[in-house]
Amino acid sequence: MPTHAQTIRRALPSLRREGARPWSPTVGNVKALILLAPLVALLVGFVFYPLVKLAIDSLTSDHGLRNYSDVFANASTRRALYTTLIASVIVTAITVAIGAMLAWHLVTVRSPAVRAVLWLAVLAPFWMGTVVKNYAIILFVSHDGLLNDLLAAVGIGRQQILYTSGAVVIGIVYSMVPYAVFSLYGVFAGIDQSLLSAAQSMGASRIQALRTILVPLAMPGAVASAALVFAISVGFYVTPVLLGGGQTPFMASVIQANILTYYDYGFASAASVVLLVVATAILGIALRLVGRERLVRAVA
Amino acid sequence: MGQLCGRSRMLRAGLCLAAASCALVVSACGSSSGGGGSSKGGSGEALVVGDWGGAFDQGTKQFYADPFAAAGGASVKFDDASDTQVARIEAQQRSHSVTWDLVDSISAADAYLLDRKGYLVHLPAAMKTQLKKTLGPTKVTDFGFTMSNLAYVIVCNMDRMKTCPSSIPEFFDVQRFPQSRALPSGAPIYTMTMATVAGGTPASATSTIAPNLPPAFAALGKLRPKVKAFWESADQSEQMMRSGEVDMALMWSGRAWRLKDNGMNIQINLDGGAYEPAIWAVIKGSKHVDESLKFMQWIADHPEAQARWAAALDYSVPSPKAMKLLPKAKAIRLADYPPNFRKLAVPNFQWYAEPKNAAAMNQQWQNYVRG
Known part of the structure; x- marks a missing residue:
């Protein structure tokens, strides 16, 4: 019985004889295109086509161009757009701050047990369904919930948290933290920690070292992470409905209501396009401020 | 030879992937337009009802659809479209591919809206008159009767x-x-x-x-x-x-x-x-209008089935006889129980x-x- 090694050794010369080229990890253009074709087809079919159709519908269905004037003339839609953008900016700031702290600890912590607990905390919201996640937060912030029990115990008294914008922000932040941690973990892991020690050994304080070494190196990654969090946050639908109690209207809720309650598809499609354009413009401006090169470096 | 073989294997893998994803796309489109129902038209085929899913479908199947089929009527299938019925009907009408025959218990406000758009079949005059006698004039509209009120x-x-x-x-x-x-x-x-x-x-x-x-x-x-x-x-x-x-x-x-x-x-x-009130109605463009109307007629004519349905689901039913068949403890919870109904404000749906x-x-x- 020949061993595996013997079989391979016997096979090798025959392969070389037939002119096999040494294996190379790079893929040729044609192969790459063929391998990517299914993905491109899906992208065209399920992203590009619906978006184009949406834009056309917003201009042609129901009231035509008036769909857009209706969107802007509608006080509650303007309020929803404003609420969506402001809440998303607040969510982004909080999420990236929390995500940065978590990611830095994940990179630097020595104890495997602590690291495991941290990863668990980061991944837990990822494993739960949207509704479960939101109900967990309802239980936490409701009138008789844990947070209010604590506030009552320390003498502050029960506060109205559920059905406020605050609850919506807490809910979205909780869902978005994993995204921020994932993108920042990669950035922090790529930073040479000995640079910080070097700065400190040359007289920089801890804060100075972080400010002059860590922050500039991590900034493009932080902006990329913020862009990701913001882009996903503006589309939130379930959380504002469940935690906002109808009073923190997000654009997605307005769009949904116009499709499923008021049956105004023209209005819904125009509102969708407006949200898309405004959110893309804000992202574009933010990314431009950081600079394309630094960003590409951070993402790559 | 080896090189060729390697490349062709690569190509085949790529093509397989492409074919698989195309199949996925096609089947996804197919199932969305089919809406889960399987009625293809022609007589003797199953009626498809746009319904609410879960216990609601179960009850409607057990107390209405199964006995109707057992009595020689068509078999009935349910397509779960909880609270998206109007949007789904709108989509079917706009794409001219009507896959539902009936819609079960859509809010009256929605039903009037659909009727205004011409998406619902109007009841034949004789059937309407007869239904009004069986169920009472407030439970029957031009295009259907109420259920799960x-x-x-x-x-x-x-x-x-x-x-x-x-x-x-x-x-x-x-x-x-x-x-x-x-x-x-x-x-x-x-x-x-x-x-x-x-x-x-x-x-x-x-x-x-x-x-x-x-x-x-x-x-x-x-x-x-x-x-x-x-x-x-x-x-x-x-x-x-x-x-x-x-x-x-x-x-x-x-x-x-x-x-x-x-x-x-x-x-x-x-x-x-x-x-x-919520409304049972037949959708315009259905290929089984007569059989669908027969199914509706069967439901209206069977107060004992309505009573069982109401007892199981805790929703109200239109038949006054069904209301009497229900134990009082159940009936007093329902909107159509006469002492309750007298106190309620009925919206002006036509307006x-x-x-x-x-x-x-x-x-x-x-x-x-x-x-």
């Missing part, structure tokens, strides 16, 4: 308050009842009907006169500071009461009774509450079906909810 009721958490508003005008009285409230956020016709009752219109008159909106919105305006939340789904309304987030709410009768059954100390009052009227009401209502 609900009432919007006042629900009070009696651990939080000594007395519960006994009627809708009292619910709107924030001086006498300063406690916090929850209101429904969607389907404004029902809440607006209750607001017109609070604004001075008698509950018995709401179905026939155009809603007087200024006093209704004035009443809503006074109520606003006490409205802590608007519920989007029935489940959310229960949760708001259970968690003690609000002291009282306007919510669906069935859900209110469920809170009571689960041991919550609540009081339910329905004087001046809105009546929300709301006028797009201009609906647009004006919807717009003001959305501004009210979103502050």
